[in-house]
Amino acid sequence: MADRTGTRYLVTGGAGFIGSYLVNALLARGETVVALDNLQTGRLTNLEEASESPHFHFVHGSVLDELVVDELVHQCDVVVHMAAAVGVRLVVEQPLKSLTTNIRGSQVVVEAAHRYRRKILMTSTSEIYGKNSLGPLPETADRILGDPSIVRWAYSTAKAVDEILAGCYHRERGLPTIVVRLFNTVGARQSPAYGMVIPRLVQQALRDEPLTVYGDGRQTRCFAHVLDVVEALLRLLDDDAAIGQTFNIGSSEEISIARLAEAIIARCESKSRIELIPYDEAYGAGFEDMQRRVPDTAKLRTLTGWQPRYTLADVLADAITEARREAAPRPDLVSS
Ligand code: UDP
Numbered sequence: 001m002a003d004r005t006g007t008r009y010l011v012t013g014g015a016g017f018i019g020s021y022l023v024n025a026l027l028a029r030g031e032t033v034v035a036l037d038n039l040q041t042g043r044l045t046n047l048e049e050a051s052e053s054p055h056f057h058f059v060h061g062s063v064l065d066e067l068v069v070d071e072l073v074h075q076c077d078v079v080v081h082m083a084a085a086v087g088v089r090l091v092v093e094q095p096l097k098s099l100t101t102n103i104r105g106s107q108v109v110v111e112a113a114h115r116y117r118r119k120i121l122m123t124s125t126s127e128i129y130g131k132n133s134l135g136p137l138p139e140t141a142d143r144i145l146g147d148p149s150i151v152r153w154a155y156s157t158a159k160a161v162d163e164i165l166a167g168c169y170h171r172e173r174g175l176p177t178i179v180v181r182l183f184n185t186v187g188a189r190q191s192p193a194y195g196m197v198i199p200r201l202v203q204q205a206l207r208d209e210p211l212t213v214y215g216d217g218r219q220t221r222c223f224a225h226v227l228d229v230v231e232a233l234l235r236l237l238d239d240d241a242a243i244g245q246t247f248n249i250g251s252s253e254e255i256s257i258a259r260l261a262e263a264i265i266a267r268c269e270s271k272s273r274i275e276l277i278p279y280d281e282a283y284g285a286g287f288e289d290m291q292r293r294v295p296d297t298a299k300l301r302t303l304t305g306w307q308p309r310y311t312l313a314d315v316l317a318d319a320i321t322e323a324r325r326e327a328a329p330r331p332d333l334v335s336s
Helices: 017-028 066-075 088-093 095-115 151-173 197-206 226-237 257-268 279-283 298-304 312-327
Strands: 008-012 032-037 056-060 078-081 119-125 177-182 211-214 220-222 246-249 254-256 274-277
Touching: 008 017, 008 066, 017 032, 017 226, 032 066, 066 095, 078 095, 078 226, 088 095, 088 151, 088 279, 095 119, 095 151, 119 151, 119 226, 151 177, 177 226, 197 211, 197 257, 197 312, 211 257, 211 279, 220 257, 226 246, 226 298, 246 298, 254 257, 257 274, 257 312, 274 279
Parallel strands: 008 032, 008 078, 032 056, 078 119, 119 177, 177 246, 211 274
Antiparallel strands: 220 254
Protein backbone atom coordinates (compact mmCIF):
# COMPACT_ATOMS: atom_id res chain seq x y z
CA MET A 1 0.00 0.00 0.00
CA ALA A 2 1.01 3.58 -0.59
CA ASP A 3 2.73 5.56 2.17
CA ARG A 4 0.16 7.81 3.71
CA THR A 5 0.16 11.60 3.56
CA GLY A 6 -2.70 14.10 3.44
CA THR A 7 -6.16 12.76 2.71
CA ARG A 8 -6.42 9.31 1.18
CA TYR A 9 -8.41 9.26 -2.08
CA LEU A 10 -9.69 6.26 -3.99
CA VAL A 11 -10.08 7.14 -7.68
CA THR A 12 -11.97 4.45 -9.59
CA GLY A 13 -11.07 4.67 -13.27
CA GLY A 14 -7.83 6.32 -12.20
CA ALA A 15 -5.93 5.07 -15.27
CA GLY A 16 -8.47 6.67 -17.57
CA PHE A 17 -7.99 9.92 -19.40
CA ILE A 18 -9.62 12.30 -16.91
CA GLY A 19 -8.98 10.04 -13.90
CA SER A 20 -5.22 10.06 -14.43
CA TYR A 21 -5.13 13.87 -14.51
CA LEU A 22 -7.06 13.95 -11.26
CA VAL A 23 -4.66 11.42 -9.72
CA ASN A 24 -1.68 13.62 -10.68
CA ALA A 25 -3.33 16.75 -9.32
CA LEU A 26 -4.16 15.09 -5.99
CA LEU A 27 -0.61 13.78 -5.62
CA ALA A 28 0.80 17.21 -6.49
CA ARG A 29 -0.99 18.75 -3.56
CA GLY A 30 0.24 16.11 -1.14
CA GLU A 31 -2.61 13.62 -0.95
CA THR A 32 -2.37 9.84 -0.97
CA VAL A 33 -4.07 8.22 -3.95
CA VAL A 34 -5.13 4.69 -4.77
CA ALA A 35 -6.33 4.17 -8.35
CA LEU A 36 -8.56 1.22 -9.24
CA ASP A 37 -8.89 0.46 -12.94
CA ASN A 38 -9.63 -2.62 -15.06
CA LEU A 39 -7.58 -1.14 -17.93
CA GLN A 40 -10.39 -1.72 -20.43
CA THR A 41 -10.05 1.83 -21.70
CA GLY A 42 -7.60 3.17 -19.12
CA ARG A 43 -3.87 2.83 -19.80
CA LEU A 44 -0.96 2.28 -17.45
CA THR A 45 1.05 4.78 -19.49
CA ASN A 46 -1.39 7.43 -18.21
CA LEU A 47 0.00 6.75 -14.73
CA GLU A 48 3.73 6.90 -15.50
CA GLU A 49 4.15 10.18 -13.60
CA ALA A 50 1.97 9.08 -10.67
CA SER A 51 3.85 5.80 -10.33
CA GLU A 52 6.96 7.70 -9.30
CA SER A 53 5.23 8.88 -6.12
CA PRO A 54 5.51 6.85 -2.90
CA HIS A 55 2.02 8.10 -2.10
CA PHE A 56 0.44 6.39 -5.08
CA HIS A 57 -0.79 2.85 -5.43
CA PHE A 58 -2.41 1.19 -8.45
CA VAL A 59 -4.86 -1.70 -8.18
CA HIS A 60 -5.73 -3.58 -11.36
CA GLY A 61 -9.31 -4.64 -10.80
CA SER A 62 -12.95 -4.03 -11.52
CA VAL A 63 -15.57 -1.97 -9.74
CA LEU A 64 -17.75 -5.06 -10.14
CA ASP A 65 -15.49 -6.93 -7.70
CA GLU A 66 -17.24 -6.29 -4.41
CA LEU A 67 -14.46 -7.59 -2.17
CA VAL A 68 -11.79 -5.43 -3.80
CA VAL A 69 -14.01 -2.34 -3.74
CA ASP A 70 -14.97 -2.96 -0.11
CA GLU A 71 -11.35 -3.18 1.00
CA LEU A 72 -10.22 -0.11 -0.96
CA VAL A 73 -13.13 2.06 0.16
CA HIS A 74 -12.52 0.99 3.74
CA GLN A 75 -8.91 2.15 3.51
CA CYS A 76 -9.63 5.57 1.99
CA ASP A 77 -11.19 8.82 3.23
CA VAL A 78 -12.82 10.04 0.01
CA VAL A 79 -14.04 8.17 -3.09
CA VAL A 80 -14.05 9.66 -6.59
CA HIS A 81 -16.03 7.32 -8.82
CA MET A 82 -14.88 7.83 -12.40
CA ALA A 83 -14.81 4.23 -13.63
CA ALA A 84 -17.34 3.92 -16.43
CA ALA A 85 -17.75 2.62 -19.92
CA VAL A 86 -17.50 5.88 -21.87
CA GLY A 87 -17.27 7.01 -25.46
CA VAL A 88 -20.19 6.75 -27.85
CA ARG A 89 -18.37 4.18 -30.00
CA LEU A 90 -17.64 1.92 -27.04
CA VAL A 91 -21.15 2.00 -25.60
CA VAL A 92 -22.67 1.40 -29.03
CA GLU A 93 -20.36 -1.56 -29.67
CA GLN A 94 -20.62 -3.15 -26.21
CA PRO A 95 -24.04 -2.18 -24.83
CA LEU A 96 -24.48 -4.90 -22.23
CA LYS A 97 -20.99 -4.70 -20.81
CA SER A 98 -21.27 -0.90 -20.66
CA LEU A 99 -24.59 -1.03 -18.84
CA THR A 100 -23.29 -3.52 -16.29
CA THR A 101 -20.26 -1.38 -15.50
CA ASN A 102 -22.25 1.83 -15.40
CA ILE A 103 -25.12 0.59 -13.25
CA ARG A 104 -23.89 -2.34 -11.19
CA GLY A 105 -20.34 -0.97 -10.83
CA SER A 106 -21.61 2.34 -9.48
CA GLN A 107 -23.93 0.54 -7.10
CA VAL A 108 -21.06 -1.53 -5.69
CA VAL A 109 -18.97 1.60 -5.12
CA VAL A 110 -21.79 3.66 -3.56
CA GLU A 111 -22.82 0.79 -1.28
CA ALA A 112 -19.24 0.48 -0.03
CA ALA A 113 -19.04 4.26 0.50
CA HIS A 114 -22.21 4.01 2.56
CA ARG A 115 -20.91 1.06 4.59
CA TYR A 116 -17.87 3.07 5.69
CA ARG A 117 -19.51 6.54 5.59
CA ARG A 118 -17.07 7.88 2.99
CA LYS A 119 -17.69 11.05 0.99
CA ILE A 120 -18.17 10.15 -2.67
CA LEU A 121 -18.04 12.19 -5.84
CA MET A 122 -20.03 10.50 -8.61
CA THR A 123 -19.14 11.43 -12.18
CA SER A 124 -22.05 11.66 -14.56
CA THR A 125 -22.34 13.05 -18.05
CA SER A 126 -23.90 15.72 -20.22
CA GLU A 127 -25.65 12.82 -22.01
CA ILE A 128 -28.10 13.05 -19.10
CA TYR A 129 -29.84 15.91 -20.90
CA GLY A 130 -30.70 13.52 -23.71
CA LYS A 131 -32.23 15.26 -26.71
CA ASN A 132 -32.55 18.62 -24.98
CA SER A 133 -30.73 20.78 -27.51
CA LEU A 134 -31.59 24.09 -25.91
CA GLY A 135 -28.61 25.81 -24.50
CA PRO A 136 -26.91 26.70 -22.30
CA LEU A 137 -28.26 23.91 -20.11
CA PRO A 138 -28.48 24.55 -16.36
CA GLU A 139 -28.50 21.55 -14.01
CA THR A 140 -32.27 21.94 -13.69
CA ALA A 141 -32.86 21.62 -17.45
CA ASP A 142 -35.33 18.96 -18.50
CA ARG A 143 -33.98 15.64 -19.59
CA ILE A 144 -35.53 14.86 -22.95
CA LEU A 145 -35.49 11.11 -22.92
CA GLY A 146 -34.72 9.25 -26.12
CA ASP A 147 -36.01 5.77 -26.91
CA PRO A 148 -34.07 3.46 -24.56
CA SER A 149 -33.82 0.83 -27.30
CA ILE A 150 -31.34 3.24 -28.91
CA VAL A 151 -28.11 2.35 -27.12
CA ARG A 152 -26.98 5.94 -26.77
CA TRP A 153 -30.06 6.75 -24.68
CA ALA A 154 -29.63 3.54 -22.71
CA TYR A 155 -26.20 4.88 -21.67
CA SER A 156 -27.79 8.19 -20.72
CA THR A 157 -30.40 6.32 -18.68
CA ALA A 158 -27.73 4.24 -16.90
CA LYS A 159 -25.83 7.35 -15.84
CA ALA A 160 -29.12 8.89 -14.66
CA VAL A 161 -29.57 5.83 -12.45
CA ASP A 162 -26.09 6.53 -10.99
CA GLU A 163 -27.13 10.09 -10.20
CA ILE A 164 -30.38 8.93 -8.62
CA LEU A 165 -28.48 6.34 -6.58
CA ALA A 166 -26.12 8.98 -5.21
CA GLY A 167 -29.06 11.31 -4.54
CA CYS A 168 -31.04 8.64 -2.69
CA TYR A 169 -28.09 7.67 -0.50
CA HIS A 170 -27.61 11.34 0.34
CA ARG A 171 -31.25 12.12 1.11
CA GLU A 172 -32.30 8.85 2.74
CA ARG A 173 -29.07 7.78 4.43
CA GLY A 174 -27.18 11.04 4.88
CA LEU A 175 -24.22 9.92 2.76
CA PRO A 176 -22.09 12.90 1.63
CA THR A 177 -22.35 12.68 -2.16
CA ILE A 178 -21.56 15.12 -4.98
CA VAL A 179 -22.64 14.57 -8.59
CA VAL A 180 -20.81 16.14 -11.52
CA ARG A 181 -21.95 16.12 -15.14
CA LEU A 182 -18.91 16.22 -17.36
CA PHE A 183 -19.32 17.79 -20.78
CA ASN A 184 -16.88 17.15 -23.63
CA THR A 185 -13.37 17.12 -22.21
CA VAL A 186 -10.13 17.08 -24.17
CA GLY A 187 -6.41 16.95 -23.52
CA ALA A 188 -3.18 15.10 -24.03
CA ARG A 189 -3.39 11.29 -23.61
CA GLN A 190 -7.02 11.09 -24.78
CA SER A 191 -7.30 8.05 -26.99
CA PRO A 192 -8.97 8.31 -30.41
CA ALA A 193 -10.11 4.68 -30.06
CA TYR A 194 -13.50 5.21 -28.39
CA GLY A 195 -14.95 7.80 -30.73
CA MET A 196 -14.00 11.13 -29.11
CA VAL A 197 -14.06 13.56 -31.98
CA ILE A 198 -10.99 15.77 -31.40
CA PRO A 199 -8.36 13.03 -31.05
CA ARG A 200 -9.94 11.23 -34.01
CA LEU A 201 -10.00 14.23 -36.34
CA VAL A 202 -6.50 15.30 -35.30
CA GLN A 203 -5.12 11.82 -35.99
CA GLN A 204 -6.82 11.82 -39.42
CA ALA A 205 -5.49 15.30 -40.25
CA LEU A 206 -1.93 14.40 -39.29
CA ARG A 207 -2.15 11.36 -41.59
CA ASP A 208 -3.65 13.45 -44.42
CA GLU A 209 -6.69 11.14 -44.34
CA PRO A 210 -10.26 12.42 -44.85
CA LEU A 211 -11.77 13.90 -41.68
CA THR A 212 -14.88 11.89 -40.83
CA VAL A 213 -17.59 14.39 -39.91
CA TYR A 214 -20.81 12.63 -38.95
CA GLY A 215 -24.22 13.88 -40.04
CA ASP A 216 -24.20 17.32 -41.62
CA GLY A 217 -21.55 18.65 -39.24
CA ARG A 218 -23.87 21.38 -37.94
CA GLN A 219 -24.20 19.79 -34.51
CA THR A 220 -22.30 21.76 -31.87
CA ARG A 221 -20.23 20.95 -28.81
CA CYS A 222 -18.09 22.82 -26.26
CA PHE A 223 -14.69 21.30 -25.50
CA ALA A 224 -13.13 21.87 -22.10
CA HIS A 225 -9.45 21.38 -21.33
CA VAL A 226 -8.94 18.47 -18.97
CA LEU A 227 -6.89 20.65 -16.59
CA ASP A 228 -9.86 23.02 -16.20
CA VAL A 229 -12.13 20.07 -15.51
CA VAL A 230 -9.74 18.70 -12.86
CA GLU A 231 -9.53 22.12 -11.20
CA ALA A 232 -13.35 22.14 -10.95
CA LEU A 233 -13.34 18.64 -9.45
CA LEU A 234 -10.77 19.65 -6.81
CA ARG A 235 -12.74 22.74 -5.84
CA LEU A 236 -15.94 20.74 -5.44
CA LEU A 237 -14.18 18.03 -3.43
CA ASP A 238 -12.84 20.71 -1.10
CA ASP A 239 -16.18 22.44 -0.55
CA ASP A 240 -18.66 20.97 1.92
CA ALA A 241 -21.34 23.20 0.40
CA ALA A 242 -21.15 21.01 -2.73
CA ILE A 243 -22.46 17.98 -0.84
CA GLY A 244 -25.89 16.79 -1.94
CA GLN A 245 -25.70 18.81 -5.15
CA THR A 246 -25.19 18.32 -8.89
CA PHE A 247 -22.87 20.43 -11.04
CA ASN A 248 -22.20 20.84 -14.73
CA ILE A 249 -18.50 21.03 -15.64
CA GLY A 250 -17.53 22.15 -19.11
CA SER A 251 -16.55 24.89 -21.49
CA SER A 252 -19.02 27.40 -22.90
CA GLU A 253 -17.12 27.99 -26.17
CA GLU A 254 -19.45 26.46 -28.74
CA ILE A 255 -18.37 25.22 -32.16
CA SER A 256 -19.97 23.11 -34.88
CA ILE A 257 -18.20 19.87 -35.76
CA ALA A 258 -17.76 21.02 -39.39
CA ARG A 259 -16.03 24.23 -38.20
CA LEU A 260 -13.97 22.20 -35.78
CA ALA A 261 -12.80 19.95 -38.63
CA GLU A 262 -11.82 23.00 -40.71
CA ALA A 263 -9.89 24.45 -37.78
CA ILE A 264 -8.02 21.18 -37.25
CA ILE A 265 -7.08 20.90 -40.93
CA ALA A 266 -5.75 24.47 -40.87
CA ARG A 267 -3.80 24.05 -37.64
CA CYS A 268 -2.25 20.75 -38.74
CA GLU A 269 -1.44 22.23 -42.17
CA SER A 270 -3.02 19.04 -43.46
CA LYS A 271 -3.94 18.08 -47.01
CA SER A 272 -7.04 16.29 -45.71
CA ARG A 273 -10.54 17.04 -46.89
CA ILE A 274 -13.78 16.73 -44.95
CA GLU A 275 -15.97 13.69 -45.61
CA LEU A 276 -19.58 13.82 -44.37
CA ILE A 277 -20.63 10.40 -43.14
CA PRO A 278 -24.29 9.58 -42.40
CA TYR A 279 -24.89 8.64 -38.77
CA ASP A 280 -26.27 5.23 -39.75
CA GLU A 281 -22.97 4.42 -41.44
CA ALA A 282 -20.92 5.71 -38.51
CA TYR A 283 -22.81 4.15 -35.61
CA GLY A 284 -25.43 1.78 -37.10
CA ALA A 285 -29.08 2.18 -37.96
CA GLY A 286 -31.26 4.43 -35.83
CA PHE A 287 -28.46 6.41 -34.16
CA GLU A 288 -29.49 9.80 -32.81
CA ASP A 289 -27.08 12.62 -32.03
CA MET A 290 -27.41 15.58 -29.69
CA GLN A 291 -27.68 18.59 -31.96
CA ARG A 292 -26.40 21.10 -29.45
CA ARG A 293 -24.72 20.69 -26.11
CA VAL A 294 -23.68 23.76 -24.14
CA PRO A 295 -23.37 23.75 -20.34
CA ASP A 296 -24.50 26.51 -18.04
CA THR A 297 -21.76 26.49 -15.39
CA ALA A 298 -23.08 29.40 -13.29
CA LYS A 299 -23.75 27.11 -10.33
CA LEU A 300 -20.17 25.84 -10.26
CA ARG A 301 -18.79 29.37 -10.69
CA THR A 302 -20.98 30.86 -7.99
CA LEU A 303 -20.04 28.23 -5.42
CA THR A 304 -16.34 27.78 -6.14
CA GLY A 305 -15.21 30.80 -8.19
CA TRP A 306 -14.08 28.41 -10.94
CA GLN A 307 -13.32 29.90 -14.36
CA PRO A 308 -11.87 28.02 -17.33
CA ARG A 309 -8.27 29.00 -17.98
CA TYR A 310 -7.94 27.41 -21.41
CA THR A 311 -9.62 28.41 -24.70
CA LEU A 312 -10.63 26.10 -27.54
CA ALA A 313 -7.47 27.24 -29.34
CA ASP A 314 -5.39 26.00 -26.38
CA VAL A 315 -7.32 22.72 -26.32
CA LEU A 316 -6.64 22.13 -30.02
CA ALA A 317 -2.97 23.12 -29.75
CA ASP A 318 -2.46 20.59 -26.93
CA ALA A 319 -4.34 17.82 -28.72
CA ILE A 320 -2.27 18.34 -31.86
CA THR A 321 1.06 18.49 -30.01
CA GLU A 322 0.17 15.28 -28.19
CA ALA A 323 -0.96 13.45 -31.32
CA ARG A 324 2.32 14.40 -33.04
CA ARG A 325 4.27 13.13 -30.02
CA GLU A 326 2.29 9.86 -29.94
CA ALA A 327 2.86 9.35 -33.67
CA ALA A 328 6.62 9.77 -33.28
CA PRO A 329 8.57 6.65 -32.28
CA ARG A 330 9.53 6.64 -28.58
CA PRO A 331 13.32 6.57 -28.23
CA ASP A 332 13.10 4.02 -25.37
CA LEU A 333 11.08 1.66 -27.58
CA VAL A 334 13.24 1.85 -30.68
CA SER A 335 15.41 -1.25 -30.95
CA SER A 336 19.09 -0.61 -31.56
N1 UDP B 1 -18.09 13.02 -34.50
C1 UDP B 1 -17.73 13.19 -35.82
N2 UDP B 1 -16.70 12.43 -36.30
C2 UDP B 1 -16.03 11.52 -35.55
C3 UDP B 1 -16.40 11.36 -34.21
C4 UDP B 1 -17.45 12.12 -33.71
O1 UDP B 1 -18.30 14.01 -36.54
O2 UDP B 1 -15.10 10.87 -36.08
C5 UDP B 1 -19.18 13.87 -33.98
C6 UDP B 1 -20.26 13.13 -33.19
O3 UDP B 1 -21.24 12.62 -34.04
C7 UDP B 1 -20.77 14.24 -32.27
C8 UDP B 1 -19.53 15.09 -32.00
O4 UDP B 1 -18.61 14.79 -33.06
O5 UDP B 1 -21.72 15.03 -32.94
C9 UDP B 1 -18.86 14.79 -30.68
O6 UDP B 1 -18.64 13.40 -30.62
P1 UDP B 1 -17.92 12.70 -29.40
O7 UDP B 1 -18.07 11.22 -29.63
O8 UDP B 1 -16.56 13.25 -29.23
O9 UDP B 1 -18.72 13.14 -28.12
P2 UDP B 1 -20.29 13.24 -27.82
O10 UDP B 1 -20.49 14.70 -27.63
O11 UDP B 1 -21.07 12.70 -28.93
O12 UDP B 1 -20.43 12.46 -26.57
